[in-house]
Amino acid sequence: MTIRIVKAEGKWVVRASGAVLGESSNALELLEDGHKPVIYFPRSDIAMAFLEPSETVTTCPHKGTASYYSIEAKNRTLTDVVWSYEDPKEAAAAIKGYLAFQPGDYLQIEEL
Numbered sequence: 001m002t003i004r005i006v007k008a009e010g011k012w013v014v015r016a017s018g019a020v021l022g023e024s025s026n027a028l029e030l031l032e033d034g035h036k037p038v039i040y041f042p043r044s045d046i047a048m049a050f051l052e053p054s055e056t057v058t059t060c061p062h063k064g065t066a067s068y069y070s071i072e073a074k075n076r077t078l079t080d081v082v083w084s085y086e087d088p089k090e091a092a093a094a095i096k097g098y099l100a101f102q103p104g105d106y107l108q109i110e111e112l
Contacts (some may be wrong), residue, residue, distance in 0.1 A: 005082065006038075011023060017075060017076065017078075030092070042098055053067070053068075054068040054070050056080045063089055065085070069099075082100070
């Protein structure tokens with residue numbers, strides 16, 4: 001399994017139920033064999049007040065242990081749609097302190 005992490009070109013935005021949670025020109029793109037690219041945002045560019053830590057934890061043999069967050073949007077809770085590797089394995093060390101978001105009906109990630 002190969003993991004590559006590169007600077008995401010341009011400016012990226014993440015929205016939940018239409019509200020902007022953050023914009024960043026410092027996002028990273030994680031490329032992993034067999035998976036779609038994932039954009040990781042620096043925490044400093046995200047409105048953390050909208051994220052609630054979750055009890056959910058998963059383990060990836062290549063990236064390490066991920067902790068999850070839910071988003072309190074204006075009319076719904078988006079459960080476990082944000083994750084972070086607090087202590088990633090060496091191959092993914094660059095994403096420490098960054099957040100990834102699972103796009104869906106109420107959560108969009110776009111390049112501006």
